[in-house]
Amino acid sequence: MSIAKFEHVNVTVRDPKKTASMLTKLFGWKVRWEGPAKYDGYTVHVGTDEDYIALYALPQQDQPEQESYYRTGAVNHFGILVDDLDATERKILDAGYRTHSHQTYDPGSRFYFHDHDDIEWEVVSYA
Known part of the structure; x- marks a missing residue:
């Protein structure tokens, strides 16, 4: 299989x-x-x-009243794997979004941002 x-x-x-x-x-x-x-x-x-x-x-469309983490079946964030975390963050900042929750952990590094719909995106690199 x-x-x-x-x-x-x-x-x-x-x-x-x-x-x-x-x-x-x-x-x-x-x-x-x-x-x-x-x-x-x-x-x-x-x-x-x-x-x-x-x-x-x-x-x-209706706007949800609660943050996604409180709604069963909701998407909490999308994880996007990139090769160059710093270059990607520069693009995101240049596009007018704020990044947050930067963290380095085993095995990589990550940060998050919210888009114009308040969808959370996690950007991660294992390079």
């Missing part, structure tokens, strides 16, 4: 095109597909040839 591989995750955002633009600029990903989606929504798939994040939006 072969080992399964993670292919994608689907997350609701306010503006899929805006979030996709951020991810392509910060992480060098590409838009793989975009178009109409479930419940009259719109989706943008952004990532690599092997895996991606599906960014989904309804025509009208």
